[in-house]
Amino acid sequence: MGLITVDESKCARCGLCARACPVGIIALGEGFPTTGFPTTIEKIEKGCITCGHCVATCPNGALNHCRMNPEVCQPLAPGWRLTPAQVGQLIKGRRSIRNYRPEPLDPEVIGQLLDIVRYAPTGMNSQTVSWKVILDEQEVQFLSLAVIEWMRTLDGDQVHGIRGMLKAWEMGRDPVLRKAPALIVAHGAADDPMASASAMIALANLDLAALPFGLGTCWAGFLHQAALSSYEVATALALPSGHRMLGGVMIGYPEFEYTRIPTRNPAQVTWG
Ligand SMILES: Cc1cc2nc3c(=O)[nH]c(=O)nc-3n(C[C@H](O)[C@H](O)[C@H](O)COP(=O)(O)O)c2cc1C
Known part of the structure; x- marks a missing residue:
């Protein structure tokens, strides 16, 4: 089994897996996006850092990594980002x-x-x-x-x-x-x-x-x-x-709670 396998019946050929891969291992196969599917560049497969971005970004759960399939990667809950406040x-x-x-x-x-x-x-x-x-x-x-x-x-x-x-x-x-x-x-x-x-x-x-x-x-x-x-x-x-x-x-466990936010210096920023 290769590093990644793609369920062609689910793959929307959006190319997100290739864009998300930080080490550029995923290529989009000949004929992409009409006929080809994502595949790995075999020569550089060894550089895979198993970050799972390819699996995590696929909207259809079409991409399997040999060390991480979509079923073991929990879907993110709506609202997970919380608010800035x-x-x-x-x-x-x-x-x-x-x-x-x-x-x-x-x-x-x-x-x-x-x-x-x-x-x-x-x-x-x-x-x-x-x-x-x-x-x-x-x-x-x-x-x-x-x-x-x-x-x-x-x-x-x-x-x-x-x-x-x-x-x-x-x-x-x-x-x-x-x-x-x-x-x-x-x-x-x-x-x-x-x-x-x-x-x-x-x-x-x-x-x-x-x-x-x-x-x-x-x-x-x-x-x-x-x-x-x-x-x-x-x-x-x-x-x-x-x-x-x-x-x-x-x-x-804290013995007592704080009720106010103490002040801190303003962020020291240089805008380039
Ligand atoms: C790298 C580092 C080491 C610290 N070491 C200690 C420590 O050994 N003892 C301690 O009481 N506080 C320690 N502090 C806590 C700082 O004193 C504290 O973050 C700072 O006074 C600001 O308070 P705050 O964390 O409540 O905002 C440390 C903080 C950092 C970031």
């Missing part, structure tokens, strides 16, 4: 949450969240972002302690904010992971040049996708910095061999 509220209403209810998270809910987030764009559709989910508050605290131990080795005069964080820790607060009940860490192969950007995008999507679940997140920047700088913190994270932390978020 709805999306604006979601993006503007999201806040970094640093106060969590001490409530354990249901792994099923986190599974649902990550199942949405796996659709975030990845470089060349590589889908190489992996996740480590820590649902044990004590384990999260253990990581905060590892970061604090690393901070103690730094020069407090040179690293902004460290003195205050160490002081807060001594006073029983957790300025690193904010006593979050859970932590989600994105990781990937240390030698994958696109992994970092893909993970950042996935995490930014996760930040927003968590909101309809009633969850709040906060980026774990200090943990990330420590994981890349300290052998002890990286070891405490226990990621698979050859992987490094690409980013992470604390996650949990």
Whole structure:
């Protein structure tokens, strides 16, 4: 079986599959659009990134990709784009949450969240972002302690904010992971040049996708910095061999809600 097969009884010969293919693998067959049908250019088939655009764009479900047929690709629900006002509220209403209810998270809910987030764009559709989910508050605290131990080795005069964080820790607060009940860490192969950007995008999507679940997140920047700088913190994270932390978020149910949108700087734009 070839890379794509076309059900000729359904194909409207609109050519959308060829236009949507990002790597130009689909040609429109001799005689198109009167007699020919879409076909692949065999010599460059290997370049297919399995993005599924050819299947997803076909209005008649006529195109089968050998790794993805139309039946496994859910139809989009009407109104899926939402309105600018709805999306604006979601993006503007999201806040970094640093106060969590001490409530354990249901792994099923986190599974649902990550199942949405796996659709975030990845470089060349590589889908190489992996996740480590820590649902044990004590384990999260253990990581905060590892970061604090690393901070103690730094020069407090040179690293902004460290003195205050160490002081807060001594006073029983957790300025690193904010006593979050859970932590989600994105990781990937240390030698994958696109992994970092893909993970950042996935995490930014996760930040927003968590909101309809009633969850709040906060980026774990200090943990990330420590994981890349300290052998002890990286070891405490226990990621698979050859992987490094690409980013992470604390996650949990917010202890309180925000009722207003704080202001932000205007977008700095140069119109060319
Ligand atoms: C890359 C990155 C790392 C961050 N790291 C931390 C962190 O370690 N601890 C923390 O409390 N907030 C962290 N934040 C949250 C920022 O402080 C927060 O986004 C900013 O103050 C704006 O607030 P808002 O997210 O509520 O709009 C981080 C944000 C980003 C984008």
